[in-house]
Amino acid sequence: MNFPLAHRVSGFGLTIFSEMSRLAAEHGAVNLGQGFPDFDGPEPAKDAASAAIRAGQNQYAPTTGTPALRQAIARHARRFYGQDLDPEAEITVTSGATEAMLAAFLGLLNPGDEVVMFEPYFDSYVPHCAMVGAIPRLVPLRPQAKADGAIEWVFDPDELAAAFNARTRLCLLNTPHNPTGKVFSEAELRLIAELCQRWDVLALSDEVYEHLVYPGARHTRLAALPGMAERTLTVGSSGKIFNFTGWKIGWAIGPAALSLGVRRAHQYITFCSATPLQGAVAAALDLDDEYYQALAADYTGKRDYLTGVLRAAGLRVSVPQGTYFCMADFSPLGFDGDDVDFCRWLTTAIGVAAIPASAMYAEAAKPLARHWARFAFCKRPETLAAAAERLQRLRR
Ligand SMILES: Cc1ncc(COP(=O)(O)O)c(C=O)c1O
The missing domain is CATH 3.90.1150.10 (Aspartate Aminotransferase, domain 1)
Known part of the structure; x- marks a missing residue:
């Protein structure tokens, strides 16, 4: 048939x-x-996962994530970015960063809303727009050779500004960026932040590669820029920080009003993520520097x-x-x-x-x-x- x-x-x-x-x-x-x-x-995380399974932590977790993992995500954000987060209202554990982003789209966008994003892009971004009826407004990153021959991926600030309009609801950023390996500079992020504020737009910042940054580059959290904390959701993933892509434990962090959108959708997508793996990721996030x-x-x-x-x-x-x-x-x-x-x-x-x-x-x-x-x-x-x-x- x-x-x-x-x-x-x-x-x-x-x-x-x-x-x-x-x-x-x-x-x-x-x-x-x-x-x-x-x-x-890391072995300690694998040990924590099997110990949690053997200790009977095998039933549904709270929909927003186990308290232990939400607290560990808050400690991680404080340690690396000086961010002060309320684990009760501002952190939601999801089945990977991918689910966090889909839940944000479902919870915060209406059909016809426009989403500004750079291309090339991670492969789920455009299908996620299609699934909620949102319209992607793509701004290309172009390879540019510097005087020494090194290649940079750059965008045209005018092209970015022209992508924003009264229908823009969200700006979707990915830094460090897959596939180009670009780490957006603070100056570039300030430009993006200024446009988000000028057009009163939300930001969704996919920072799953936050710890894979090489000498000479520095990762800046979009939410850390002035005026951005109140309008930004940041997405992270244990798959990339701990090389456990198959565990699919991710999270979205951001102000209560935006987290609420993520949570409303997430409760009816997966309800919650794997309980014993949440404990193991909590242990892993607390690993030393x-x-x-x-x-x-x-x-x-x-x-x-x-x-x-x-x-x-x-x-x-x-x-x-x-x-x-x-x-x-x-x-x-x-x-x-x-x-x-x-x-x-x-x-x-x-x-x-x-x-x-x-x-x-x-x-x-x-x-x-x-x-x-x-x-x-x-x-x-x-x-x-x-x-x-x-x-x-x-x-x-
Ligand atoms: C930019 C980016 N975001 C999100 C993801 C997916 O993360 P997760 O496996 O936690 O859903 C990937 C995976 O390759 C990625 O490259």
């Missing part, structure tokens, strides 16, 4: 991430496409290794300031085809999977990404070494 899909999902199709992972598996390629680590997070420093240092090493390998293979590399993704321009290789062709060929002929960057731009801006591919470096040294060996063949 053939039942038509609902209009809200009928245009979605299979994501390019699934397609590239399937192709990678079929061809035995090293998968640097989808962004999940091939190693585990050395954990967080070692996390960034370890990823700095992986970043330096992969960017070196890609450069040696003949690609023009954009060195990320944050996240575990690296964008590379393959035009110096003289490949005849676009980024989708290149990534399919790289997977099937060279044996390394990457994601075509155009998948993360809307139709009108796809030409900007024609020669760019995204590589993930959240992988064990031996996985990266296996990819390196194969990528050498590009030179030949």
Whole structure:
């Protein structure tokens, strides 16, 4: 029988991430496409998760999250950003950052509301708009070579300002930014904050890579800028801070009035997130500063290794300031085809999977990404070494 899909999902199709992972598996390629680590997070958190299961913490949690986890999220925000949050009213635990963002959209947007966001974008943002009937207003980030050849991803301030209007309800930011690795500077964030205030717009700041920031860059929390605390929801994820992407424990933090919107929707999406994992994430958030420093240092090493390998293979590399993704321009290789062709060929002929960057731009801006591919470096040294060996063949 053939039942038509609902209009809200009928245009979605299979994501390019699934397609590239399937192709990678079929061809035995090293998968640097989808962004999940091939190693585990901290042992104390795993111990806390199994202890919680054995201790019988296996029933529904309170819908807003266990008190222990909400308090740990508040301590984390105080430790790293000097933020003072009320765990009762201003913190909501969700099933990953993705659910936090969907709940915010469902709880705070009406059909026809406009959402300003940058492209390329994380793949759920535009479908989330479609699911609530909101309209994305996309502002492109463009690669720009500096005098020393280093590549920066920049937006045109006039283009950003022109995206705001009386129908704008929300500005969706992602810093550190997937896929470009850009960490928005304080000056850029001030410009965004000024526009949000001028147009009386809410901000949703996806900061899941807050701890994956490399030497020379500094992560600024949008909510920490003057006038922004009262209008900003910040989204975080244990998947990215602790390399447990499969646990899907995330959170939204922000003023009571905005948290209420998240909570009203969240209670009818999942009601609550996995109870024993919430306890384990609470324990993990309280790990000492050395954990967080070692996390960034370890990823700095992986970043330096992969960017070196890609450069040696003949690609023009954009060195990320944050996240575990690296964008590379393959035009110096003289490949005849676009980024989708290149990534399919790289997977099937060279044996390394990457994601075509155009998948993360809307139709009108796809030409900007024609020669760019995204590589993930959240992988064990031996996985990266296996990819390196194969990528050498590009030179030949
Ligand atoms: C920018 C960004 N936001 C959100 C997520 C999803 O986070 P979670 O797994 O906690 O839903 C990802 C995952 O790759 C991401 O890159």
